[in-house]
Amino acid sequence: MNIVILGAGAIGSLFGALLSKHHNVLLLGRKPHVSAIQSNGLHIQGKTMFHEKISATDTVKDVSFDVDLLLLTVKSYDTIKAIKQAKPSISKNTIVLTFQNGLDNIEKLQSVISKNQILAGITTHGAVFKSPGVVHHTGIGRTIIGELDGTETKRLKNIVELFDEANVPIKISHNILKDIWQKAIINSSINPLTAIFQCKNGYLVENPILFHLVSCLCEESTNVAKSMGYTFTTKYLFEQTIQVINETFNNNSSMLQSVERKSQTEIDSINGKIVTFGRKNNISVLLNESVCFIIKRLYQ
Ligand SMILES: NC(=O)c1ccc[n+]([C@@H]2O[C@H](COP(=O)([O-])OP(=O)(O)OC[C@H]3O[C@@H](n4cnc5c(N)ncnc54)[C@H](OP(=O)(O)O)[C@@H]3O)[C@@H](O)[C@H]2O)c1
Structure with missing residues (x-):
């Protein structure tokens, strides 16, 4: 299969590297990363160890094949610009699979x-x-993908096999x-x-004030999801949120990493x-409004 990774950053490079063992993969990213890969290959460290020569470019003009699958792994604020740039390489047969966080990518x-053409994961x-x-x-971690209408199609099964x-x-x-929505509610909290x-x-679970704020944000975001027709219970979402916090206890969230780098967040x-x-x-969204205001005021 011919695969393009649109947004070869953290998650895109990881998935691209793993898929390149059996398929033709082209990483589409930014110059410094692309140049380093072209000179010295791509190094994946940590839970997966990988060092391989892999094709990489910073221009869509280098996509010289029919793209079967395009993995979209830019941050959500870059979605429109990136997909417009990549459009010349997308035919009606290209499947575009987004692995991004956020509620507006689709x-x-x-x-x-x-x-x-769109699948989501x-x-x-x-x-x-x-x-x-x-x-x-x-x-x-765990990965899921689906058709937007929930059906189980052949192309979906093919991608499951590929991964x-x-x-x-x-x-x-x-x-x-x-x-x-579930992931967005957890991330929002x-x-x-x-x-x-x-x-x-x-x-967030050690400090009682922050623990309370997590619970209030989670309830507020869940209320909004319910108003959109999604049948969540607040108790379930709160339990899931606490589980994620416990599983990622020592991690810096992506939003914290972004503000530390003084770069844009996905808020x-x-x-x-x-x-x-x-x-x-x-639906009352006072807390969500407040955190948006603070993040933007402080860091953007
Ligand atoms: N990293 C994770 O563990 C993880 C896990 C689950 C989901 N996600 C989601 O996956 C998405 C990507 O996250 P990430 O952490 O991988 O972000 P990232 O490291 O910032 O990777 C995105 C890369 O795409 C590049 N890019 C942006 N626009 C481009 C364009 N038009 N053409 C080529 N390259 C372009 C960015 O360059 P610049 O930064 O220079 O613009 C950046 O290098 C986000 O929605 C995130 O929430 C990430």
Whole structure:
């Protein structure tokens, strides 16, 4: 299969490296990372150890083959720009699979490509970009993918096989849109608090005030999801959130990493979208509004 990784950063380079063992993979990323890979190969360290020559470029003009699968792994604020740039390499037969966090990526993709080309996935693998040419696989996680309408199609099964071959077990989701909401609710309850209070995930359960704020954010975000027709219970989502905090106790969330680097966060696609939907459906979103305000005021 011919695969392009659009956004060869942390998670994209990891998945690209693993898929390249059996398939033709081209990493599409930024110059320093691409140049380092072209000179010295790609180094994956940590839970996966990998050092291989792998094709990489910083321009879509180098995509000289028919792309069967495009993995979209840019941050959500880059989705529209990236997919527009890649459009010349996308044919009607190309499947575009997003592994991004946030509630607005599918909507953004649909403004540029046809809805029936889009698949969505969620992964709890952890990857951190260390330096050009080097990515750290920090945690082995779970990965699910699904058709937007929940059906179990042949192309979906083919992609599951592809990842299985690459030693990344994937499960099929029959309600990926709900799963994306679940991850967004969990992220909305953890990420901004760790970024505002500059703490590791685990501190959110150690500090009683932060623990209370996690619970309130989680309830508020869940109320918005319910107003959108997703049948969650607040208790279940809170338990899932605490489980994620415990599983990632010593991690710095991606939002904390972004603010430490003084780079843009994905807050608009997570808490920001929850605010938009909440306002539309007359659900109180005071806490989500507040964390959006603070993150933007302090760091953007
Ligand atoms: N890392 C993880 O463990 C993990 C796990 C699950 C889900 N996710 C989700 O996956 C997405 C990517 O996360 P990440 O941590 O891998 O981010 P990342 O390390 O920032 O990787 C994205 C890469 O794409 C590049 N990029 C942006 N626009 C591009 C374009 N038009 N053409 C080529 N390259 C482009 C970025 O370059 P610049 O930074 O220079 O713009 C960056 O190097 C996010 O939505 C994240 O929430 C990540």
